Amino acid sequence: MDSLIPSLPYLGRGVLMTLYLSAASTALATFVGLVLAMIQLFAWRPVRWAAEILLYLLRGVPLLVLLFAMYYALPYSGFRIEPSTGGIMVIGVYFGAFMAEVFRAAALAVPRGQWEAGRAIGMRTPRIIVDVVLMQALRIAAPPYINTSIMVVKGTSLVAIIGLADVTFIGRQIVERTLAPFEVFGAVALVYLLICYGLSTLGRYAETKANYVH
Amino acid sequence: MSTETSFIPPVEIEVCSVSKWFGANQVLKQVSTTVRRGEAVVVIGPSGSGKTTLLRCINALEEYQEGEISLAGNAIGYTIEANGRRRRQPEREIAAMRAQVGMVFQNFNLFPHMSVLRNVSLGPIRIRHKDREAAEDIGRQLLDRVGLGQKVDALPGQLSGGQQQRVAIARALAMEPKAMLFDEVTSALDPELVGEVLDVMRQLVQDGMTMMIVTHEMAFARAFAERVVFMADGEVVEQGSPEEIFEAPKAARLQAFLKRFQQGYRL
Numbered sequence: 150m151d152s153l154i155p156s157l158p159y160l161g162r163g164v165l166m167t168l169y170l171s172a173a174s175t176a177l178a179t180f181v182g183l184v185l186a187m188i189q190l191f192a193w194r195p196v197r198w199a200a201e202i203l204l205y206l207l208r209g210v211p212l213l214v215l216l217f218a219m220y221y222a223l224p225y226s227g228f229r230i231e232p233s234t235g236g237i238m239v240i241g242v243y244f245g246a247f248m249a250e251v252f253r254a255a256a257l258a259v260p261r262g263q264w265e266a267g268r269a270i271g272m273r274t275p276r277i278i279v280d281v282v283l284m285q286a287l288r289i290a291a292p293p294y295i296n297t298s299i300m301v302v303k304g305t306s307l308v309a310i311i312g313l314a315d316v317t318f319i320g321r322q323i324v325e326r327t328l329a330p331f332e333v334f335g336a337v338a339l340v341y342l343l344i345c346y347g348l349s350t351l352g353r354y355a356e357t358k359a360n361y362v363h
Numbered sequence: 364m365s366t367e368t369s370f371i372p373p374v375e376i377e378v379c380s381v382s383k384w385f386g387a388n389q390v391l392k393q394v395s396t397t398v399r400r401g402e403a404v405v406v407i408g409p410s411g412s413g414k415t416t417l418l419r420c421i422n423a424l425e426e427y428q429e430g431e432i433s434l435a436g437n438a439i440g441y442t443i444e445a446n447g448r449r450r451r452q453p454e455r456e457i458a459a460m461r462a463q464v465g466m467v468f469q470n471f472n473l474f475p476h477m478s479v480l481r482n483v484s485l486g487p488i489r490i491r492h493k494d495r496e497a498a499e500d501i502g503r504q505l506l507d508r509v510g511l512g513q514k515v516d517a518l519p520g521q522l523s524g525g526q527q528q529r530v531a532i533a534r535a536l537a538m539e540p541k542a543m544l545f546d547e548v549t550s551a552l553d554p555e556l557v558g559e560v561l562d563v564m565r566q567l568v569q570d571g572m573t574m575m576i577v578t579h580e581m582a583f584a585r586a587f588a589e590r591v592v593f594m595a596d597g598e599v600v601e602q603g604s605p606e607e608i609f610e611a612p613k614a615a616r617l618q619a620f621l622k623r624f625q626q627g628y629r630l
Contacts, residue, residue: 260472262472263472263474265424265468265472266468266472266473266474266531268422268424268458268461269461269464269465269468269535270461270462270485270486270490270534270535270538271458271461271462271463271486271490272458272486272489272490273458274454276489280474280489284476285476288476361475361518361520
């Protein structure tokens, strides 16, 4: 155990990397998800089809394969991309495909009568989306959104394989030096557990805040 | 202008030979009717007769394939071009027309995440561009008028069905509509709550609001309608004064319909 203490600051840097990757990927996934959901709901038909093909591709290919493609294949086609940026892009876009379904389903779950009530007082589509549908959809989306965010956080652990020094990567390095896999990976697992627990709690809090009687 | 004609109020809603199909199924067959300013027209008929669809067509919530509807002389929903082609109006135009018609739905459709006052003042703020204070003043007055002056800060989910429906009426009135459309507004209510909504509507009839009311409340139709339209199988079968419709129905389908209603009450 004593031999592990000096490794702690090192592990701390991994935690920071994981937090950074998680926050950035979740933000990107949220943005991509919102855009794709909007496209699916409202865009001109050919654009919608294009988005749908993209969604099938993203959902149908494992994240690890996408990361490998970015890390190993992309350089061959002349692109050179920073692994951390690339990792965030791949994870963000990949989970964006799942976020898209979260948002789309939430928007569709808002009763049609809400749209009609908005139309009946003379509101137009953008206005109805902002004033009427968005708030209700966000409330519906909150639980699956948090769920997907948790998957994003855990998904960032895959970047260890492409050499990014996140908490999983550094954990493995420490294990190689100290030969204490149980303690080290236990600590690594605890880090993910705490982040995800924090997210769940945040989600629960947001849900009660946004609650209205139905 | 002669004095006789000046007593005939102008036509507010004109429905002219409207036909609508859902696929191969024709749900409206050459429907024509008018509502004059200040008139309360009640539409009755069996379920599936197209009453609600007609009402929704008037507010351009439904598309239809033939005919025209106009509000105070202006086409709503479609424009007939010079070459005779029908063109669905752009959303901007339709929205501007809808802002002049109030609509109240069977399921209230209040915005559940907004206070009652916000529900009522949202239209004036967003569409009429009134400042918030003025809009809320109007909102409070209207909520007072429907007997809900103490509920301004409540959320719709905290109200009874009857109260929610009265808020919905106030929300429609806040737009100062030229006409109001009521789509079976008491059908989703518990029986003991129907009266409070009908009271508000009766008040509106007496205030001279132009109204088109789809309802199964025959007693209300009989007492407060200026004119009754009977629809069956997507067509207007008979229209006339409440006396003509209820005391001396001519069409066999209307007679059968009224008979079923009376039997229903007896059971």
